[in-house]
Amino acid sequence: MEETCELLHPIDRWLKTERMPHIWCPGCGVGPTIHAWVRALERVGIEKEKVVYVSGIGCCGRGSGYLDVDGFHTTHGRAIPFAVGLKLANPELCVTVISGDGDLFAIGGNHFIHACRRNNDLLVICVNNFIYGMTGGQLAPTTPHGGYSTTSPYGNIEHPFNTPHLADAAGAVYVARWTSIHVRELELSIAEALRMKGFRYIEVLSPCPVNFGRRNNFPEPDAMAKWFAQSSVIMHGADTSKVAIDMGKPIILGNFVKREGKPTYYELLRKLEEMRRKR
Amino acid sequence: MGKAVLTGRHFWYGNIAIAEGAIAAGCRFFAGYPITPASEIAEHISRRFPEVGGIFVQFEDELASMAAILGASWAGVKSMTATSGPGFSLMMENIGLGVMMEVPVVVVDVQRGAPSTGLPTLTAQGDVMQAKWGSHGQYEIIALSPESPQEAFDLTIRCFNLAEKYRVPTILLASESVCHSAGKVVVPPEEEIEIVYRKKPSVPPDEYLPYKPDEDLIPPMACAGEGYSIKTTGLTHDERGYPDTTPEAQEKLVKRLNDKIRMHREEIVEVEEDFMDDAEIAVVSYGQVSRPAKRAVKMAREEGIKAGSIRLITVWPFAEHIIRKWAKQVDFFVVPELNYGQIYLEVKREACGNAETILVPRMGGRLITPEEIYHEIKKVVGR
Known part of the structure; x- marks a missing residue:
C-alpha cells in the first residue's frame, strides 16, 4: 500500500505558493533574506495578520507580492514614507520594509535618514547587492570604489555609502550587517530587531552573480558567496565608522548598535497629546 | 478629546x-x-x-x-x-x-x-x-x-x-x-454633515479579491491588519492584485480606472448656473475667478445683455455634458482664468463649434476684476 503525505516547507504558510517560481536569479540573496525574516517572525511569534511587508522598486520590490501577508509594492524610493504613514495610522501593525540599496540609499536616501532621525517604528532591511540588478547592472550608491557596472564601464570613481554608519549617525536604535549566506545569524539578528521598537536597520550583503559578480572578478555563480564566506569577520559592537566595504579588505559583520530607551515618534506624539489634554 | x-x-x-x-x-x-x-x-x-x-x-x-x-x-x-x-x-x-x-x-x-x-x-x-x-x-x-x-x-x-x-x-x-x-x-x-466611508469587503478573506470591482467598477477595500492579506502594487495587476504585465491586463485595468470615474461623471460634477435660462453669452469660470465673473454677468444684465454664468465647482471630471447642453443655446462662451488657457480648451472642445469660445486670460498674480470681464462681454456683444 502506498501512502502519500503532503510535505510542507516550514515557512509555506507564510508564502503565496501559487505565485512560485519567483523572479529572482539563481544565486541571488533576496530569497534567503526574506526566508530569514519569515523565520524570525515565527521565532518571535508575531501574528501573521499583523505583519505588513512594504517594498519599493527593484528586485526586492517584488518580495511583498510573494508573501501571504499584507503586501505593498510602492514607488521607487518611497517604501519608507509609505510605511511610516501606514504604521502611524495603525500602530498595532508590525511593519517591515525590505528593499534594495539603490531604492533605500539613492532615490530614497533622504527618507531613510529622516525616518532614522524621527525614530519611526519600522524595521528596514536593505538587501545590498552593490548594483541596480533589475535594470541591468548600473552603478549604485553602494558600488565599491573602482567597481564595474554598465554605467561605470571604466570603474567607479565615486565612493560608496557605508550604510550602517549612515543609519547609526542618523539615530537608528538598532544597526546590524550580515550577508545572505549567514542565514542563522541573520535570522537571530532580525528576531532581536523585531523585539525592539523604533527605527531598526539591518543591511544584508547579497550576491548578484548576474549583474555585479560577472563584471567584477566574480565570474562563477557562487563566487560572491565565497567572497562573503572568506572575507567576513564578525565584530559585534564594531564602530560603524570603520565598517565601510572595500574590495580586498575584510567585510565586517555583526550587530553593531543597540540603543535602549529612545522613545519612538509615535510614543512622543501620544505624550504630546496627553500634555495638550491636561492643559 | x-x-x-x-x-x-x-x-x-x-x-x-x-x-x-x-x-x-x-x-x-x-x-x-x-x-x-x-x-x-x-x-x-x-x-x-x-x-x-x-x-x-x-x-x-x-x-x-x-x-x-x-x-x-x-x-x-x-x-x-x-x-x-x-x-x-x-x-x-x-x-x-x-x-x-x-x-x-x-x-x-x-x-x-x-x-x-x-x-x-x-x-x-x-x-x-x-x-x-x-x-x-x-x-x-x-x-x-x-x-x-x-x-x-x-x-x-x-x-x-x-x-x-x-x-x-x-x-x-x-x-x-x-x-x-x-x-x-x-x-x-x-x-x-454627510460623511462617506469606503465600502468594505462583504466576503471572507479567502474569497476576497482586492481589485475585483462591483458593478459600479469600484472594488471594496480591505485595510492592512484586517486579515485579508492584501496584495497591491503600482505594476499593472489582476483582480488578485498580482502583477500581470500583459497587454490584456493593461487594457482591462486602465480602462476600468478611467471608466469608474467617467461612468459617474454626472453624479460627481457639480456646477452653479445663474441667469442661464435665456442666456446668449455664458461666462464659464471656476475658483475665485467665479466671483468677479458673476459680478460681471450682473453688470451685463443691468445693461440688458443676455449674459449668464456657469461656475464649475467640479473641475475634473470635466462638465462636458453641461457645456454641450448650453452650447446649443448660447452663441458665446467667455472663459476668464488665471492662466493662458486651460479650461478654455475644454470648453472649446465641448462647444463642438456650436458656440464660439473666448478666452480672457491673466497669467496670475492678481484676480481678474468684474470690469475686465464685463469689458470682454461687451466686446462680444459688439460683434
Missing part, C-alpha cells in the same frame, strides 16, 4: 477652513511639507490634531508626504496633504500610485503663480491641467475648486467623500486668493 466639528459661525481664512473641513470630514492623518501659500493648513492641523486624536507629520519633502498619506489610508485612516505648485509637482509620482492602487486620499493644491518658483505669495490657476494630467499615463481624477472660504470648508468635506466613494486621490484645487482671504464660514451641526 476636543471637538472635531466646530459648529457655529466663524471668520476664517480659506486655509483654516480647509483644515477644519478636513477635521470635520474625519481626516486623522496629515503629512506635509512647508510651502507658501499652503503652510497655514499644516500649521492649523498641527495645533488641532492633538485635540482630536489625529496624527500630524511634517515630512522631509512632498514625495514622502504623498507616499505617507497613501500608507495611512491603507491603514484605514482618512488622510490628506496640502501643498502648492512646486510641491504638487513632486507629488505627481505618488498621485499616480494612488490612482493605480485606488487609494482614497485628499490632496490640496493652493495654486500660486508658476512655472517653477513663480509667484510664491500670489494667486493663479495654472495647475488645472497638471491636476488632470500631471502623473504619467492615462487616468481620471476628481478635482474641486472653491470660490470662497465657506466653499473651501464645504468642498474639502466633499473631496473626502468622493475620494472614499470612488477610491481615487481627490484634489482640492484652491488658489492663494481663496486661501489667504478671510470670510464667513458656517459650520453646520455634526449630524448634518
